[in-house]
Amino acid sequence: MADKSTKNENIISPKIDKTLLALTDAFAFVKRFFVEVWLPPYEFKEVIRQCYKIGYNSLALISLTGFIVGIVFTNQSRPSLSEFGATSWLPALISIAIVRAMGPLVTALIAAGKVGSSIGAEIGSMKVTEQIDAMEVSATNPFKFLVVTRVLASTFMIPILVMYTDFVALMGAFLSVHSKEMVSINTFFVQVFEAISFLDIFSSIIKSLVFGFTIGIVGCYKGYHSSKGTEGVGKAANAAVVLAMFLIFIEELLALQIVNFLRMS
């Protein structure tokens, strides 16, 4: 049921008004997170439980995907480099591509699908079955227990998963390079670390923190605002994935501009 405020007449048009209201609501949700994250009581136990859940549940999928990405990217890059007799540059090229862009992006997209949808569905289902109301009437702040903990967990865990993906993808790349170019693991990783700079690693971590926050907050927001029973839960999970992926691409684009600017200056 809509609240009484919906009796107001439209300011611009129904669609634009609705979009503006949704945006205001989303900003208020994010603002509430930044206020409540500092206020006691702190739900450390739940944050750790969520970290474990996010990390452990994504590990198998991320391992497999990262490894395949490493192999595929190496195999796709080899023909172009071999035209110039530059296959010895493969480790450098791959490490830059993986650490700067592919590791964070692939991990974030997979986590958006797996973690974001799971958060959206879980909180959505709690919302429609009145579990969130039950928390509230037992004098517990559901926003703190459900939203703050999950957003913190995904913000902390995505960078860790990204570093893990980078490592697995580089191992995949090494296997591919080793099988064709007979490069030793030592030589491969010396070239990898020569090619990447502190800024690459630092920007990758910062970017991953932002991706993690996005996945968590979007999943929680969509779940927290779900309605209309089980259909609403499905919609919340779906919308959490779509919106998180869209925002991740936008953030990747912005991060690229910022890092390029820093690199030039």
Add this chain to the structure above:
Amino acid sequence: MREKVVEVRGLKKSFGDLDVLTGVDLDLYKGENVVVLGKSGTGKSVLIKIMVGLLTQDEGIMNVLGDEVSNLTAKQLNDLRLKIGFSFQASALYDSMTVRENLEFPLVRNVKGLSKAEKNKMVEEVLDAVGLLQTINQMPSELSGGQRKRIGIARTLILKPEIMLYDEPTAGLDPITCSDINNLINEVRENFNTSSIIITHDLTCAKDTGDRVAVLLDGVFGAEGKFEEVFNNPQDQRVKSFYDYNFIV
């Protein structure tokens, strides 16, 4: 003179263009069970949700245990909520937690300094009171509808509330389980000294548990009194048809 624990005056609430409550007056006295009857969608649940601050009224007074709910700060509202037990229609048990964790959830967040042994004792006591001690390590998904209702009630009892609010306690249950739940509501009043508001459209539940019944019709209480007074010779056609529908169907 009996002590009043809830006083509702001229309560109004609308959702969009739909006026749900249009001037509700209600008193609940200490130790009393009041049943609010009405068809689905008449605003029965809205009334008790306003009582615990889940919704806010548009107009009117909602005074609970001496406090006007809409004027309370978040801290004061939480303090008041600790004195009110709310049993939800669909039980609202936390799916990801065992029965023990469900019961401990409000306890660990609101009662400080409890040892593990004390927590266990309190959990076991309330589970015993609802006759489901054996389910302590089960997940909510492993319980029947009736068991879930009982655990939901146990979870509210663990904080020793002064007022119990039951939202459709017998909805979706078979007649025998309904009768068990009705008995439990009466036992809770006797053993925990609670005053209760029971929201239902089930007349058997109303008859078995209510000291007084109030029938919500078109946003106001159309009839109020003892069950027999209201339904033996109803003047209002809507009350009569509500009674006939329940017992004939």
